[in-house]
Amino acid sequence: MAYDYQAVHALDGTIGAISERRANHLAVHRATAIAVVLAAPGQTAEAAGILVANGEFEARFSGPGEWLILSEVHAPETLCAELSVRLGDFAFVIDQSHGRVALTLAGPDAARILANGIAIDLHADVFPVGRAANVLCNHLSVNLARTAADSFDLVVMRSFAEALVDDLKTMARSHELSVDFATR
Amino acid sequence: MASLIPCPHCGTRPRQEFSVRGDATPVRPAPMAADEVWNDYMHVRANPRGRIREHWQHIAGCRRWLVVERDNFTHEVFSVSDASLEQGGAR
Amino acid sequence: MRYSAFSIFKQALAGNLGWKPAWREPQPKPHYDVIIVGGGGHGLATAYYLAKEFGVRNIAVVEKGYLGSGNVGRNTTIVRSNYMLPGNEPFYEFSLKLWEGLEQELNYNVMLSQRGIISLYHNDSQRDHYTRRGNAMMMEGVAAEQLDRDTLKKMLPFLNFDHARFPIIGGLLQKRAGTARHDAVAWGFARGADRLGVDLIQNCEVTGIRRESGVVTGVETTKGFIGCNKLALAAAGNTSRVGEMAGLKLPIESHVLQAFVTEGLKPCIDHVITYGAGHFYISQSDKGGLVFGAEIDGYSSYAQRGNLATAEHVMEEGVTMIPGLSRVRVLRAWGGVMDMSMDGSPIIDRTPIDNLYLNCGWCYGGFKATPASGFCFAYLIAKGESHHVARALRLDRFERGFPIDEAGVGTQPNLH
């Protein structure tokens, strides 16, 4: 018997093919490695210092001493191994590559669409590029990061991914939106 | 307070992001403290009108438990702090 | 003067100029046998029954605002006795029986309308819970009926059967439940008490409780000191503040509950309906407004107003339960301050101070209890012991480990 554990994405089978991208586009990332780093008690500053951005991964603030780490270059296991080596006793590293789903909403109306479900002020002076935060989007908690003037990343618990995409489509009802898996 | 709460970690957020537990004044007694002390802790509330301290959790944000010091008649917030700092504990 | 169709006819012919005040506006006497703090439904009912049933005549009710200015005039008017726990069910059934004779008792039409309450359920475990509750009611001799989905579809075709996140699978009906005109309850008891000689003293705020050698001797008020032999607190919403004047610290937190009414509509909802996948409930008043609400806002508050987030959530539940509400416009939102107790059930009891009596902790359910609360509190004040249906509603039940926790959520008041 052959054993092949082909991974299924949480949104497989829920996103139809699109003929063209529209003004605003929601890209679902298939293979982002995601880890959560919890600073060891009393070691928040040390861990934060190690997690400053580099080309291999990006650290997104979730709470005091807690970050989501996203990497497009590492596989989940190597990301966790890499982080564990760098952080040593300063933090605990937990693989969440299967536990979370990462999405990117980009387009001229991105902030306006998000304002239909997210309460924080998304004005670029208030929530600038590089800022990340856990926020409520309608009924769901998501990690929101601004990656460009009109581009936002959303990271959500896997089991809620379908609900979030549904919500985003509804939020974008008055705007042009297409949804597809991201191509790399 | 009833619309927005300034989270010390995340900034000002809507009330929907928080869940509230209740009076933050009672401190859990030592295990062998007297019955009355435990009864007071669990069941008895000063419940004044005016300035109070209340436990809220930023449940859809950083998930930290906060102590919100506020007026329960005007709903004005005086301060919000991380609950773990209350007893001088580490984080 | 006695009210009747004839009195209306006679007075109308005289240009309605002959009607007498519904109650006197007395100045406080120096001393009463019993002073009741709180001129709301419970306080007025207590005064009425004390005078009527227990022969106490020298009574004052002191009220800081106008009669009925508290929660008796802010609730959603629901009357029912569909409780589960043995500490509650007999009490609320006793109350419903008193409601059923109240109009004749008081010679005042409180417009009791036994339209039936239907508690919807949405999954098997809720069905089991309501079965347990329905059987508990029937143990007490209270009729209850289980309605299946098909029956509900015929009775309430406007419910959301086809597009609900949590489909409706059935409901528990108590036919004798319903609504009553809330203000009229306060006014009816007030008028009844007044006619039995009770002094109803409005705009008289209690500012202190005077104690001598451990017993209460009277209250300081904005109208001066008033002495009494027994002091009875019926100030739900502000119980802690009044109790504190006597040195009492109580198992109570004050919370705000919002309620709402829509613009008037021709009759479209006949029952009281509660939503099992949330806390929404709704009924239609005789004037046509849909009266509804849901859960408390959740935080300590003495402000009689709610927040928008909770209001929005209430509407979400409402439209999800009855999609046709969508285009109905909501006219007004208001808030009342609830005495939330530690187990979600009320307290009618003596206090550690011998002649100080306590009636509090009604959470969001005090209106339906009004007659029984008054009757049992009067019984306690007059006889010094609990009425048998109110025996479980003790102040010391928490430290003794006998909570009456209908919701099963423990000692966190905002979860009840």
Added chain:
Amino acid sequence: MTAFRLAAGGLVDRSQTVPFSFDGARLSGHAGDTLASALLANDRLLVGRSFKYHRPRGIVTAGPAEPNALVTVGSGARRDPNTKATVAELYDGLTATSQNRWPSLSWDIGAVNNLMSRFLSAGFYYKTFMWPAAFWEKVYEPLIRHAAGLGRTDLPRDPDGYEKSWAHCDLLVVGSGPAGLAAALVAARSGLRVILAEQDFALGGALLSETTRLDGEPPVVFARRVIEELQANPNVTLLARTTVFGWYDDNVFGAVERVQKHSAVVDAARPVERLWRIVAKHAVLATGAEERPLVFGGNDRPGVMTASAVSAYANRFGVAVGKSVAVFTNGSSGYRTARDLTSQGIEIAAVIDTRTNAADTAPDGVRLIRGGSVVDTKGRQRLRAIVTDRGGFEELLACDAVAMSGGWSPVIHLACQRGGKPVWSEALQAFMAPEVGAGLVIAGAAAGHYRLSECVEDGARKASAVVEALGHSVAGFDRPAVGEEVDPSFTALWHVPGAKSKAFVDFQNDVHTKDLGLAVREGFGHVEHAKRYTTGGMATDQGKLGNINAIGILAAMRGVSPADVGTTTFRPFYTPVSFGALAGTSVDEHAMPTRRSPLHGWAARNGAVFIDAGLWYRSSWFPKEGEKTWRDSVDREVRTVRENAGLCDVSTLGKIEVFGPDAAEFLNRLYCNPVLKLPIGKARYGLMLREDGMVYDDGTVSRLGEAHFLVTTTTAMAGGVLSHMEFATQVLWPDLRVRFLSVSDQWAQMSIAGPKARTILQAVVEDDLSDAAVPFLAAREVRLKGNLKARLFRISFSGELAYELAVPAGHGEAAADALMRAGQPHGLCAYGVEALNVLRIEKGHVTHAELDGRVTPDDAGLGRMMGSAKHDFIGKRLSTRFGLTAADRAQLVGLKALEADKDFRAGAHLLKDGAKPSTLNDQGWVSSACFSPTLGGHIALAFLKSGRERYGEKIVVWDQLRGVETMAEVCNPVFVDPENRKLMA
């Protein structure tokens, strides 16, 4: 014919004819009309019927305070009952229907109430309908209910969508009149982020119906210039058709935008209404002032309107409300209306001024009656004449409209929604907004500045202060030169003496002066009592017009000042808001989010029937061909598990990983049973209490490393337990060195249970799974064939030899498929939560059906788990309370049916054989029940008073709700394999 469209003038677009219908009649108006202005242009004065007496009513105002002109707009599922014609924007194809009349508006049988009115005085219903007792609900109440109410709905599903949005700004300006525009302009020029909200479909507020010139031009020209500049500013959001309905804590405002309420054709891609939650650093309320009606005999006859409405219809809409208009006023405003009308060529029958010595002058040729009053009106369904009185001399004066002006009330509603009480101004004879502190200021007429120049100046001034408070520098603007202004002073007159017929205070609810007199006479003189007794101010306009007069009348009757009477409470909503707008998109299937298990696809492929379990959908059972009922499938699944093996999705259980040097100590305090000495590689059942000693949740605790644990929770309590743990570490014991994270979504978890579970699992797992290598309660990492790391726990809920296997979520389906393939030769089946439930009942395991929040460990038969030797754990101290240890507490027992043909259901109660049903005799209840395929009969778990002493007793299972009573035998709750032989195999 009285009311008509003027030949010229107004802001309506006469080039666009807009057809609409009213009560079936085809009519037309122009673009820019409201329904009310279009009805008036068509001489439709009779628009509705009042609430109580069903009196004929017309249009009173030109705005949102309208009490009378309520109609149903739209048809079918798009009916909007109780729509105010005065704010409804006219659109092509609008259909309007009058309300509260039968059979027709002009012939309404309910009007008989009017003839009976003396018997229907305020509160009459409290005094009667009590005999015979049964008649109230059977006869009287249905009659009252059908007579009451306004618009009609049969609650059809709404075809339209709604939306909710957040907005943030430095300054919110409410109202786009002169003060609002000036405020917005100053703020915008100074660099603030500004939102300007206007309830009308046109921006400009009072400037739209004002005639005083600004910079020598009509005021609307000035307004347009300002609006254009604001529109061009990227920091400014202009929201027309947007009513700010509520002011909430922290300066958050609720507003509703009518996005598509002005079109017969609704674009499904857009919402019909949008709710805005506006987070404003500052706000300026420039909400203007409301003109008061005068309370005089017959003041409700169609044709009687406020003077400002008469002016607005003439100036803005180009509509004359009558051919001969009488002006009845107590101040200067009436004269302005007289001038507005005469300049349009409309005849003024007379100006009747209640003041004797006013300096105002009537337009040339207009008769002025100083010190006069109107005491009655004539006409049936429209006004024909009025009766004036001066010095006792009555005169019948023909006219077809009355423009009444009773003075002005600032619109302060929003400013009073947060508990601030209005303050009486003796000078302005009006209630003013209280000082509400930083964040909200009142400007223009809403602040009592009635003159146009003052409004502009005040708006600019208030905005400048906001600009400075935010640290910006104020950019100025040149104030327009204001032409000849009216100073709208007046002499308050709460009711006009000498009324010859009913003088209405609250039009919609038919409250007249005598009702207020009766209320005072009967002791209901407090403003709240008067409101509740007479229903004055409780109608859909919430007393916007009438309350001030009611307060004045009560004050006069009680001999006090209006300040002493005070107002009733201002509460949201300023004007009514639809359920739909407040609910937004989170309704129906989207009321709450849906959670999908990583094995959802696997279960679906295997034919699962899904049920909701909280937010989750869980596979309930897996029907096979030929199975007719769910019981067939469940019985088969149970038997298969007991005989062979089954695979069940348990991914929805909460999973929390705990790290840190104090992790063991923390968990030891969190659970009531001991955790400290749990060896690495082992799992343990864990019972968590609330601090009050009741069971909170149960699950497993596995030690993956010295300072690394994994705990599981029930599906239902996963969120609650996480919060509880966060509370414990952050609040109770912040000194503990521990961190944890919910990893629930990372793992797909499946239970493989049954005598063949090991064999099947071994076919997929590389590692040795022998009992020696993986004994009961082992917890370890394994590698699946094909090189997938997984976690394996030998735990059992069914009582069988069982494992839980966890793999990264994305690999879950593949792993489950592999197991199904490996299990096929051994008879493995997929089983759902129904079979799982039967299996665990048979084994006597509890779930939240048993652990209902009122149950102690001992009640559930788990008392031995309590780590009484432990120094401390949550729930320890209070679990020793007398009531929690009482001997007669209900204890978990098993029940076996003694009558084969009768089943048990959860929720039944228990009675001693022969006992009379009563609360006192109630012995307990059934918490879970099922048919046991293993035992071949109905069994149940139940809580019975002192139950563990009563094994063997025959007891009545009493389910009167279903009409079923049956006998059962009380037994040990573990029905299957009490020696745990299968478990340990």
